[in-house]
Amino acid sequence: MSMNPIAFTDACVLIALSYAALKLKHRLFMERYELWSAPLLTGLACIIIMLQPHFGDPFAAVLYCIPIIMAGLRFGWMIALLSTLPPAIFLLMSEPFEESSFLRILQELLAPALVSSWFHKKESASAYAEIPFMDGLKICGILGLTRFLFGGYLYTNTHIVDYFSQLLPLLLFALVIIVLIAMYNDDNRTWVLQHRLEIQANQDRLTGLPNLRSFMNIAQNTARRRPLSIMMIDIDNFKRFNDTYGHLQGDLLLCEVGQLLSSIIHEHDYAARYGGEEFIVLSHITDNAQLSAYAHKLCHAVSAHQSHSQEGIGVTISIGVSVSFNPQADLLRIISEADEALYASKHDGKNRFTLHPSIMGITTKNA
Numbered sequence: 001m002s003m004n005p006i007a008f009t010d011a012c013v014l015i016a017l018s019y020a021a022l023k024l025k026h027r028l029f030m031e032r033y034e035l036w037s038a039p040l041l042t043g044l045a046c047i048i049i050m051l052q053p054h055f056g057d058p059f060a061a062v063l064y065c066i067p068i069i070m071a072g073l074r075f076g077w078m079i080a081l082l083s084t085l086p087p088a089i090f091l092l093m094s095e096p097f098e099e100s101s102f103l104r105i106l107q108e109l110l111a112p113a114l115v116s117s118w119f120h121k122k123e124s125a126s127a128y129a130e131i132p133f134m135d136g137l138k139i140c141g142i143l144g145l146t147r148f149l150f151g152g153y154l155y156t157n158t159h160i161v162d163y164f165s166q167l168l169p170l171l172l173f174a175l176v177i178i179v180l181i182a183m184y185n186d187d188n189r190t191w192v193l194q195h196r197l198e199i200q201a202n203q204d205r206l207t208g209l210p211n212l213r214s215f216m217n218i219a220q221n222t223a224r225r226r227p228l229s230i231m232m233i234d235i236d237n238f239k240r241f242n243d244t245y246g247h248l249q250g251d252l253l254l255c256e257v258g259q260l261l262s263s264i265i266h267e268h269d270y271a272a273r274y275g276g277e278e279f280i281v282l283s284h285i286t287d288n289a290q291l292s293a294y295a296h297k298l299c300h301a302v303s304a305h306q307s308h309s310q311e312g313i314g315v316t317i318s319i320g321v322s323v324s325f326n327p328q329a330d331l332l333r334i335i336s337e338a339d340e341a342l343y344a345s346k347h348d349g350k351n352r353f354t355l356h357p358s359i360m361g362i363t364t365k366n367a
Contacts, residue, residue: 011129034075041087077114084113144170211273230283230338233318235257245313270282320354321341
């Protein structure tokens with residue numbers, strides 16, 4: 001059983017193309033346009049293999065459908081079928097127009113697309129699930145069987161020796177599928193690990209809220225584009241609570257208040273843990289009356305909440321609010337003004353909010 005060494009070259013080309021695609025997909029933002037970019041790149045990969053010198057040999061060219069198989073496993077039937085269009089057009093333009101051409105398209109392009117799509121799992125397209133190696137082997141078995149069955153019909157001068165001569169190409173076919181699945185799964189694991197590390201780097205471990213680093217990045221980008229308001233929020237008498245009930249109960253209280261604030265703020269606002277018992281909220285509201293109602297709502301929600309850490313113990317918050325009407329305003333100055341307003345709330349009795357617009361002076365209101 002012999003095999004044209006060009007088949008090994010094809011296998012190396014496929015692996016190299018797949019490796020390059022995996023490394024470039026995140027940098028080129030292909031995920032946003034995968035409905036057209038994935039079929040186009042998959043089809044081009046098929047055509048590159050078709051352009052090898054053995055193109056036209058009915059038994060040697062067993063590799064150019066592999067990109068379509070991977071597309072079916074990763075993205076499902078729609079992208080897999082769209083991926084068959086470029087190589088199908090190329091096939092019809094490269095050989096005389098015959099009935100056998102359509103049968104070849106059915107066997108070598110459409111069948112791999114449909115069979116691989118049958119094994120597609122939705123999680124595979126989102127980079128959260130790996131593609132099972134057994135699925136790849138099953139696809140190889142099904143397509144290998146159909147190739148043997150269709151071979152005698154498509155090529156009437158086929159001899160039994162020709163069938164046995166295809167065992168090595170089919171083994172190479174299966175090997176390339178396994179290698180590509182392994183590459184894809186390894187890239188997925190790397191992506192998931194990086195994603196988890198990014199979340200950990202931008203998330204407060206205790207409360208699960210974004211941390212100050214994450215908040216500052218978003219707030220700075222927002223402050224450059226539009227007016228905004230900043231709320232500094234502090235849990236009243238938290239040190240006394242910690243000393244009385246212990247740090248474990250204090251941590252539970254921080255988690256409760258943080259999650260409560262996160263669930264109450266407006267959809268497009270952003271809450272984070274500032275540090276200690278303080279939280280910070282970025283809001284797109286800049287009207288004083290609306291901000292007063294907003295801050296009052298937050299104060300009332302916390303004071304009315306029954307803490308699970310210590311039932312029967314009342315918990316309140318104090319809020320300081322600063323408003324920036326200038327999109328180019330210094331974010332640190334806005335936060336500093338909100339902190340001053342928070343100090344005024346604590347000084348005037350706690351469980352209240354204080355507005356501190358720089359052009360109107362300080363206004364304190366009981367919640």
